[in-house]
Amino acid sequence: MSVVPHAKEQDNDPVIASVLLKQPVCCNSTQTVREAAKLMRQHAISCILITAAHNGKVCGIWTAADARKLDFSRPEAADTPLTQMMSSPVRSITDSSRLSSAASTMLQHGIRRLLVVNKHGDAVGLLTQSDIVRQQKIEFYLQFRDVSSCITAAPLQLNASMPLAQAVKQMQQLNTEAAIVQFNDGRNGIVTEQDLIHFLAQHSNCLTVGELATTPLLSIASTATLLQAVKLLTDNQLRHIAVHNDSLLIGLLSFNDILRNVEYAYVDQLRTALLARDVALRTSADYLRLAHKVIDASLDGIMITDKDGIIQSVNPSFCHITGYSMQDVIGNSPRLLSSGRHQPDFYRSMWQVLLQQGRWQGEIWNKRKNGEQYPQWLTITAIRNEEQQISQFAAIFSDITERKQQEQKIHQLAYIDELTGLANRRMFLDRLQLSLANAHRHKHKLAVLFLDLDLFKRINDTLGHQAGDQALKEVASRISATVREGESVARLGGDEFTILLPEITDGSAVEYLAKRMISQIEKPVRLLGQEFFLTTSIGIAVYPQDGSTAEQLVKHADVAMYQAKSAGRNQYCFYQASAGQQNADELKLEQALREALRLQQLDVHYQPKFALATKQLVGFEALVRWQHSELGTVSPVLFIPLAEKLGLITALGEQVLQRVCLQLQQWQHFAIPVSVNISALQLADTEFVTRLHRIVQLADIAPQLIELELTESCLIPEQAEQTLHQLTQLKALGFKLSIDDFGTGYSSLSYLRRLPLDTLKIDQSFVQDLPGNISACQIVSAIIAMGKALGLDVIAEGIEHQQQLDFLLQAGCDKGQGYLVSAPRPAQDITPALSAKAIKPVTAA
Numbered sequence: 001m002s003v004v005p006h007a008k009e010q011d012n013d014p015v016i017a018s019v020l021l022k023q024p025v026c027c028n029s030t031q032t033v034r035e036a037a038k039l040m041r042q043h044a045i046s047c048i049l050i051t052a053a054h055n056g057k058v059c060g061i062w063t064a065a066d067a068r069k070l071d072f073s074r075p076e077a078a079d080t081p082l083t084q085m086m087s088s089p090v091r092s093i094t095d096s097s098r099l100s101s102a103a104s105t106m107l108q109h110g111i112r113r114l115l116v117v118n119k120h121g122d123a124v125g126l127l128t129q130s131d132i133v134r135q136q137k138i139e140f141y142l143q144f145r146d147v148s149s150c151i152t153a154a155p156l157q158l159n160a161s162m163p164l165a166q167a168v169k170q171m172q173q174l175n176t177e178a179a180i181v182q183f184n185d186g187r188n189g190i191v192t193e194q195d196l197i198h199f200l201a202q203h204s205n206c207l208t209v210g211e212l213a214t215t216p217l218l219s220i221a222s223t224a225t226l227l228q229a230v231k232l233l234t235d236n237q238l239r240h241i242a243v244h245n246d247s248l249l250i251g252l253l254s255f256n257d258i259l260r261n262v263e264y265a266y267v268d269q270l271r272t273a274l275l276a277r278d279v280a281l282r283t284s285a286d287y288l289r290l291a292h293k294v295i296d297a298s299l300d301g302i303m304i305t306d307k308d309g310i311i312q313s314v315n316p317s318f319c320h321i322t323g324y325s326m327q328d329v330i331g332n333s334p335r336l337l338s339s340g341r342h343q344p345d346f347y348r349s350m351w352q353v354l355l356q357q358g359r360w361q362g363e364i365w366n367k368r369k370n371g372e373q374y375p376q377w378l379t380i381t382a383i384r385n386e387e388q389q390i391s392q393f394a395a396i397f398s399d400i401t402e403r404k405q406q407e408q409k410i411h412q413l414a415y416i417d418e419l420t421g422l423a424n425r426r427m428f429l430d431r432l433q434l435s436l437a438n439a440h441r442h443k444h445k446l447a448v449l450f451l452d453l454d455l456f457k458r459i460n461d462t463l464g465h466q467a468g469d470q471a472l473k474e475v476a477s478r479i480s481a482t483v484r485e486g487e488s489v490a491r492l493g494g495d496e497f498t499i500l501l502p503e504i505t506d507g508s509a510v511e512y513l514a515k516r517m518i519s520q521i522e523k524p525v526r527l528l529g530q531e532f533f534l535t536t537s538i539g540i541a542v543y544p545q546d547g548s549t550a551e552q553l554v555k556h557a558d559v560a561m562y563q564a565k566s567a568g569r570n571q572y573c574f575y576q577a578s579a580g581q582q583n584a585d586e587l588k589l590e591q592a593l594r595e596a597l598r599l600q601q602l603d604v605h606y607q608p609k610f611a612l613a614t615k616q617l618v619g620f621e622a623l624v625r626w627q628h629s630e631l632g633t634v635s636p637v638l639f640i641p642l643a644e645k646l647g648l649i650t651a652l653g654e655q656v657l658q659r660v661c662l663q664l665q666q667w668q669h670f671a672i673p674v675s676v677n678i679s680a681l682q683l684a685d686t687e688f689v690t691r692l693h694r695i696v697q698l699a700d701i702a703p704q705l706i707e708l709e710l711t712e713s714c715l716i717p718e719q720a721e722q723t724l725h726q727l728t729q730l731k732a733l734g735f736k737l738s739i740d741d742f743g744t745g746y747s748s749l750s751y752l753r754r755l756p757l758d759t760l761k762i763d764q765s766f767v768q769d770l771p772g773n774i775s776a777c778q779i780v781s782a783i784i785a786m787g788k789a790l791g792l793d794v795i796a797e798g799i800e801h802q803q804q805l806d807f808l809l810q811a812g813c814d815k816g817q818g819y820l821v822s823a824p825r826p827a828q829d830i831t832p833a834l835s836a837k838a839i840k841p842v843t844a845a
Contacts (some may be wrong), residue, residue, distance in 0.1 A: 014115055016102060017095040019693055021125025024049045024115070029059060033085060034064055034078035035071065037200035040048040046194065047113060048084045049123065058115060058123050060086030064193035067200060072373065073165035078200045090115045095124055104297040106138065112256070118576035130258050141642070142227035142258070147220055149361075150261045151251035152377065153403055155180050155242070158191070160210025167209035168196065174406055178240045178252050181213035188249070189213035192240055219244045226258055300398045300540045307390050309333055321399050334395075339365040339373045350380075355390075358382045363400070374401045417491040419516050420476035428498055432550040434503040439543055441754035446502050447510045450539040451479070451517065451559035453495040454569040467527045471534065478520045495650055496553065507574070513570035514538045523572065535559050535570035546575045592628055592647060593639055597651050602626050604659045605824035606674070609795060609817045609831070612809045617833070619673040619707070621817060622660045623824045624652070640679075649679050650688075654695065660706070661699035663827050668833050675707035676737065683710065684722070689729045703734030709761065711740050724754060731756040738795075742783060753790065760787040762813070764798020771807040781811045788812060 026049045029035045030708040038046050048058035066085055070077045092115040094101050102114055106129060116125045121253060140305060158167050171179055178192040190212045199212055206212050219242035220229055232241060233255060243251045295302050301318035305311050310331045319325055322337060329336070354360040355419065361379045368374060376397040383392040415427040423431070432448065439446045447598050455476065460468040479489050479497055488500040499517075504510055517538065524531040539560030547553040560575040567573065596602055606620040626634040643649045653676075660674050682688050696703055708730060727737055737754075738759035769776035780796070787794040797807050799818030822833075 018096050021116055024123055024126050026051045029053050029083050031082055034200050036082055037197045040197050041201045050082050059088055060088035061090045062086045064197050067193055067196040068168055072168045091182050094118050098663040099132055102127055104293045106295045143225055145590050146224045147224050147229050148222040149255045150253055151243055153669035155252045157182055158209050162209050163210050177369055181209055188217040190217050217242050264606055280334045282511055303395045305393045337366040337368040341365045375404050420473055420491050422476050423490040425492045432486045432500055445504050446543045447504050447552045448541050449499040450561045451497040451536050452561050454535040454537055455494040471525055475527050482516055482520050510540055537564035537569050539574035541575045604656055606830050607817055608822045609815055612805055612816050612819050616822055623674045624656050644681055649681050653682050657695055661701050663720045664701050664705055673705050673707055675709045677709045677747050683726055693733055705739055707736035709738050709740040727756055758791055762796040763768040767798045767804055770804045784812045
């Protein structure tokens with residue numbers, strides 16, 4: 001931003017050719033963003049010119065600010081052609097023009113750089129705002145201005161763990177060239193547009209903004225002068241420094257901020273011009289023309305009044321911002337701009353400061369001609385005559401509506417849930433911590449209610465997320481209408497809500513609120529022209545008995561909510577410590593299971609299958625086992641259902657299958673089949689057959705050596721056709737198929753007859769009651785007869801006594817497995833028995 005030169009200092013407005021220009025660095029239009037970034041980093045510059053491939057002429061410009069427009073979540077972003085990212089055309093000026101003309105052009109178009117060309121149109125250099133300001137000798141002005149005058153907004157602060165792409169997106173949304181980066185250890189760093197250029201040039205694998213940030217963060221006191229700030233920036237070769245007020249960071253200061261602030265010096269320059277107008281008219285008419293050009297080109301509104309406050313002149317930006325024409329305002333009082341939002345005391349205070357100190361600066365609300373109210377950043381300066389009497393007032397103001405909207409958006413993003421308008425998790429925890437401090441001080445109780453809508457996923461799955469959002473907004477409205485004044489409601493995310501009761505005397509009031517909340521939410525909700533019913537489960541935690549911190553109370557209320565769900569939903573539960581311990585044990589087991597799968601620490605044991613008549617070995621069943629260093633032996637009854645609940649059963653099943661295939665490679669001379677259990681979740685996966693076949697192919701194992709055991713729970717009627725298709729594919733590939741635990745499920749015989757099965761396995765719950773239980777004998781005999789009728793092998797599991805074996809053999813069952821012959825054993829214990837397979841039967845373990 002240029003400062004108006006004094007009329008008698010003609011050398012302050014030289015021709016551009018006499019100023020030392022920056023030599024432009026160019027890129028071909030066929031090159032990429034990465035190549036441009038490398039050049040910019042090599043030459044330590046913030047912009048690069050783009051030349052056309054066919055004629056070498058400048059066709060565009062790419063700056064450090066343009067780097068923020070890239071999508072850093074795409075690894076190929078740096079390979080974007082420059083033609084897609086450059087700005088075009090490039091504003092230019094001839095080297096025979098004066099600096100004042102260049103300053104006016106920059107102000108008019110809101111740009112910071114001009115391409116300088118010679119009379120032939122060839123590029124000879126770049127002229128920046130910095131060049132113009134340095135030419136104007138503004139050190140005196142900088143010496144008497146403090147750093148705080150340049151700070152108009154709080155800095156953007158990012159957590160070091162934030163993904164780089166998200167950080168760049170926030171910088172783009174807030175139109176900021178730098179942000180403070182906060183590390184978990186308390187350190188602060190900074191990330192700027194130049195860092196993005198370095199990142200693009202290096203093409204490193206930076207994933208978070210913390211990896212790109214520069215540390216430590218250099219700062220300066222808000223009371224320091226701008227001249228000191230410029231020296232600090234120059235000495236340390238920096239583009240940005242933080243500004244602190246005591247220990248609080250209140251902003252970021254860059255050279256560009258200082259240049260923009262210089263514009264406010266127009267008032268002082270204008271005052272000098274008015275005091276010296278007689279001399280100026282005699283010595284140079286150019287001064288007035290230049291002053292008018294600068295004022296007319298200013299992006300801020302400028303208004304001059306006489307000593308009584310009657311408007312004498314305004315610039316075009318004044319008319320653009322306010323909507324009033326020059327004819328509307330000249331001769332009138334500035335009161336026609338008043339919004340009516342400020343009390344008379346505000347204006348009295350403003351005029352008192354202005355008359356005493358000769359200057360007032362601050363935020364004020366005014367009104368446009370169309371009645372719209374808007375915020376301004378206003379500077380008023382009193383202009384005195386030769387007798388030091390106030391003769392005029394000069395006011396410069398800018399419309400800060402956009403800045404206010406950005407601040408409000410930042411606040412909403414930080415504290416308000418966008419969908420429902422309720423407080424979010426961050427604001428709720430802040431309120432809870434304040435209430436805890438108050439409760440501790442005054443020795444009273446408070447309560448936290450954790451609400452989760454029951455089976456809400458069905459609405460999103462059946463009606464769509466738009467209907468789900470509508471339902472959430474209706475629930476939020478009902479919760480807000482049910483609570484009393486002073487009680488805080490928040491949406492933590494998804495269909496989870498919390499309520500803070502900052503002061504309670506006993507649990508009865510909390511129970512009453514929970515009952516009212518349940519009754520309000522279960523009222524019908526109208527979605528897409530139909531009525532739907534929602535219910536909620538509520539968990540309650542009370543301070544101080546259920547926790548002393550905000551995190552503990554929310555966690556324990558969450559645990560209590562799951563207790564309510566386990567008890568049947570649509571009810572409330574108070575927190576019980578025993579349930580919390582149970583959840584903690586389950587979480588510990590979950591973490592251990594994830595770690596065991598990651599490190600492949602699960603083992604496989606093998607239980608022999610044998611012919612009942614001879615006890616000769618006919619195959620094995622692979623059974624997964626888990627021995628943990630701290631938890632000891634973990635039963636499959638515990639960790640297999642947990643794996644299904646966590647969606648880990650596919651990974652567990654594939655690990656078991658891979659172990660079995662490796663073992664079959666070692667047993668390839670025996671050609672002994674091994675059965676592997678699969679779950680309903682695996683069979684429901686459309687990619688299951690493909691992955692299974694690939695594993696067997698990579699191990700070079702014949703599919704006929706693998707028998708897949710399905711429980712009857714896999715034969716869900718709703719998925720009958722898909723299951724039949726999957727099993728038919730497996731059968732075609734050569735795999736053997738069997739139904740495990742037969743007799744305990746609900747499969748229909750008509751459906752069972754259609755399946756390409758090889759074997760039925762009689763569940764051990766029937767075998768264990770043989771032969772003493774008549775009902776068990778009848779069921780087992782019926783299963784054996786049915787299996788034979790369907791042409792299937794029948795095998796009984798859980799044989800532990802000779803009497804059981806004798807009954808099964810007499811009933812027509814040919815094969816079995818159980819502790820009578822052998823318990824499941826590790827592969828290294830099985831191999832010797834395999835070697836003896838041809839000469840003697842497997843003996844009991």
